[in-house]
Amino acid sequence: MHIENRTFDELKIGETAELRRLCTADDLLVFANVSGNHNPLHLFDADGDGDGHPEAIVPGAYVAALVTAVLGNVLPGAGTLYRSQTSVFHAYAHAGEELVSKVTVTDKSDRESMVTLATEVRRAGDGVVVLSGVAEVTAPRRKVAYDSHDLPGLIVQRHRHFERLLQKAEPLPALRTAVVCPEEPNALGGALKARDHTLIEPVLIGAPDRIAETAREMGVSLEGIEILAEPVHRDAARRAVQLVHEGRAEAIMKGHLHTDMLLRPILDKQTGLRMGRRLTHIFVMDVPGVDHPLLVTDAAINIAPDLKTKVDIVQNAIDLAISLGIEQPKAGVLSATETVNPDIPSSIDAALLSKMADRGQITGGLVDGPLAMDNAVDIAAARTKGIRSAVAGRADILVAPNLDAGNMLAKQLTYISHAEAAGVVMGARVPVILNSRADDDMSRLASCAVAALHHARTGGGAG
Numbered sequence: 001m002h003i004e005n006r007t008f009d010e011l012k013i014g015e016t017a018e019l020r021r022l023c024t025a026d027d028l029l030v031f032a033n034v035s036g037n038h039n040p041l042h043l044f045d046a047d048g049d050g051d052g053h054p055e056a057i058v059p060g061a062y063v064a065a066l067v068t069a070v071l072g073n074v075l076p077g078a079g080t081l082y083r084s085q086t087s088v089f090h091a092y093a094h095a096g097e098e099l100v101s102k103v104t105v106t107d108k109s110d111r112e113s114m115v116t117l118a119t120e121v122r123r124a125g126d127g128v129v130v131l132s133g134v135a136e137v138t139a140p141r142r143k144v145a146y147d148s149h150d151l152p153g154l155i156v157q158r159h160r161h162f163e164r165l166l167q168k169a170e171p172l173p174a175l176r177t178a179v180v181c182p183e184e185p186n187a188l189g190g191a192l193k194a195r196d197h198t199l200i201e202p203v204l205i206g207a208p209d210r211i212a213e214t215a216r217e218m219g220v221s222l223e224g225i226e227i228l229a230e231p232v233h234r235d236a237a238r239r240a241v242q243l244v245h246e247g248r249a250e251a252i253m254k255g256h257l258h259t260d261m262l263l264r265p266i267l268d269k270q271t272g273l274r275m276g277r278r279l280t281h282i283f284v285m286d287v288p289g290v291d292h293p294l295l296v297t298d299a300a301i302n303i304a305p306d307l308k309t310k311v312d313i314v315q316n317a318i319d320l321a322i323s324l325g326i327e328q329p330k331a332g333v334l335s336a337t338e339t340v341n342p343d344i345p346s347s348i349d350a351a352l353l354s355k356m357a358d359r360g361q362i363t364g365g366l367v368d369g370p371l372a373m374d375n376a377v378d379i380a381a382a383r384t385k386g387i388r389s390a391v392a393g394r395a396d397i398l399v400a401p402n403l404d405a406g407n408m409l410a411k412q413l414t415y416i417s418h419a420e421a422a423g424v425v426m427g428a429r430v431p432v433i434l435n436s437r438a439d440d441d442m443s444r445l446a447s448c449a450v451a452a453l454h455h456a457r458t459g460g461g462a463g
Contacts, residue, residue, distance in 0.1 A: 002147055005077030008113040008139040011105050017075035018102035020124060021066055023058050025095045026156040031062045044095050045163075056095040063093060063131050066101035067119045071137060075103055076115065079140030083114065087133040091123070098124035103135065115139045159286040159420045161293045162446040165324065166197065169449035172456050174201040177433070177448070178240035178249040180262055181206040181233055187255035188214050190435060190444030195225075199448040203249060205239050207231035233257040238265045244273060244430050251451045253433040259300065266428055273428040278302065278312040280427055281434060282320055283410045284450050287419040290377075295321055295329075295397040296413070299406035300434065301425065307349050310399070311362060314353055316426035317397045318365035323454035331357075332376035332395030333369025334405070338385055340370060346401030353399070366390050369399070373409075422446035424454070431455060 006015075025044035032038050037059060041048030044056045064087050071080050093099055100122050107116035114136060121131040177200040182188040188211065191202045204211055204227045215222050230236035237257070243249035254262050266273045281300035284293055297317045302309050314331050321329035333350035335341075340351045350369030357367035368391035375382040379393030387393075400406030413419040420442050425432035431451035435444050 002145070003073060003078065004145040005079055005140050005143065006075055007143055008076070008108070008115065008141055011076060011108060011115060011139060013105055013108065015075065016102060016104045017070055018100055019066070019070050019074065020098055020100050021069070022098045023062075023093060023095055025056060026158060027062070028056060028058065028095055029156050029158060031059060035059070035061065037061075058093040058095065058097075058099075060087070060089050060131075063089070063099065063121050064133075066099055066121055067103065067131070067133075067135065070101050070103045071117070071135060075105070075117075076137065076139040078144040078146070079142065081138040083136040083138060085119070085133060085135045087119070087131050089131055091128050091130050093121075093123055093130050099130065100124050106134075108139075113139045113141055156288065158288070159442060159446075161286040162420055162422070162442055162449070165284075165293075165422075165446055165449045165453065166199075168325070169452045169456075170198050172199075172452050174198050175251050175448070175452045175455055176201050176203065176249050177251040177253050177451075178203050178205055178243045179253045179255055180236050180240045181255035181257040183207060183210040183214055184256040185214060185218050186439070186444075187435075189218060189220075190439075190441065190448075191253060191255075192220055193441055194445055194448040197445060197448075199445065199452050200251070200253070202253070203228065203243065205230050205236045205243075206233075206255065233261050234264075237262050241265045241268075241271065241273060245271075249430065250455055251431050251433060252428075253448070254435060259434065262432075262434075263301070263425070266432065273430065275427060275429055277316065277427040278305075278309050279425055279432075280309075280313045280316045281423065281425050282317050283406075284320070284324065284422040284424065284446065285410065285413055285419045286421075286446070287413055287417055289417075292326070292396060293321075293324060294377075294395075294413070294419075296406055296410045297397065297399055298403060299400065299410045300403070300423065303403045305402065307352060310349055310353055311356065312427060314357075314367060314397075314399055315362050315364075317399065318362070319458075320424065320426055320450070320454055321396055322364055323457040324450065325453075326396050329365035329396045330391040330394050331365055331367045331397035331399055332371045332391050333367065333399045334373060334376060335370035335401060336372065338370055338372050338375055338387055338392075344370075346370065349401070350399075365397070368392060371395070373398075420446060422450050424450050426454075 040046035102120045103117040117135045119133045122129045179191045179202045194200045283296040335347040347370040368389045376395045382393035423434040433447045
């Protein structure tokens with residue numbers, strides 16, 4: 001964009017300029033971080049006055065800052081320096097509203113190139129004046145013209161995709177969930193928080209004394225929650241499977257026990273919860289800066305999957321993506337290169353999976369591979385490599401060649417890209433909510449929301 005300032009000599013009394021700005025919830029978060037003002041009245045998801053509803057009021061200093069954008073960019077423009085500013089606030093603005101900031105030249109003085117301007121910010125929708133005031137500035141004496149360049153980008157670590165999943169899941173009936181060995185604060189706290197959000201109705205299975213002691217340490221009550229005594233972890237996992245068979249549980253949630261101990265009774269050929277497909281693990285990831293949820297699979301169960309297992313890995317991920325509201329999921333099957341190389345087995349598997357989807361052996365979504373990571377998620381990279389497909393650069397699902405790669409990818413997104421990750425095991429009669437001990441509250445809530453949404457769509461008939 002070409003920008004040219006107005007020098008002191010060029011300015012005329014009565015001259016005006018204005019800019020428009022849509023104020024977003026992310027703007028309020030950025031302002032809170034930069035200013036240090038964390039008043040909950042100004043945060044999109046907080047209730048600052050106790051009335052039960054978030055206010056998301058735009059801070060007065062933010063509104064006033066919109067005036068500086070006109071002064072510094074347009075009138076007078078580049079080279080302008082503030083001398084003083086008065087502001088009177090007449091109304092409130094809220095996140096989601098467009099604001100119009102306007103300045104008008106009212107006086108000029110040769111003393112220090114002083115220019116006085118009337119300032120105003122109003123809501124674009126109804127024209128209500130939010131701010132009025134007077135600015136005194138030192139106007140530039142030299143002409144400056146330049147093409148503005150983009151500033152370094154800001155990515156707000158707000159997990160909007162998980163927020164939407166929670167909004168979709170909370171009105172659903174609470175999912176009756178067998179929580180296995182919730183005997184430490186993260187495990188018990190995750191289950192109780194999911195209950196508070198009406199995502200699950202927990203049945204706690206484990207050592208009652210350890211569960212009760214954990215609750216006392218946390219200062220929470222277990223009143224009204226069913227607790228089944230199974231102090232041995234192996235037996236607790238078996239009891240959870242039994243509850244599913246009895247129709248008393250619609251999901252299983254991992255607590256403080258090893259994953260293999262939880263899965264062993266689920267996989268039992270005689271008494272387990274198999275449904276014909278292999279059990280596969282899926283991370284549903286909310287990555288800041290990515291405009292859709294990203295599913296990564298398999299990162300926790302199948303170590304070196306063969307082609308048959310990969311078919312189930314892809315199909316389970318597509319089914320889950322549909323449950324999350326992605327109408328036609330796009331699965332990118334990853335390898336080290338986007339070309340089929342006989343010396344790289346994962347590239348051959350990827351090509352076969354793509355063709356199997358074309359022939360209807362994998363249904364419900366689009367599958368393409370092999371794709372390297374860059375051209376799976378970045379459309380520019382895909383076009384540079386000459387790849388033309390509906391999946392390349394737009395993948396909703398990333399299918400890793402093996403557990404090592406899948407786990408590294410998910411952990412990289414979590415710890416370097418600041419993603420939140422929800423973990424679910426598919427392929428059993430019911431979804432299995434699989435969280436890491438390091439997961440925070442949002443990850444645990446999102447895992448429960450994912451399970452609830454899938455159960456609601458399938459009726460519990462397929463995990």
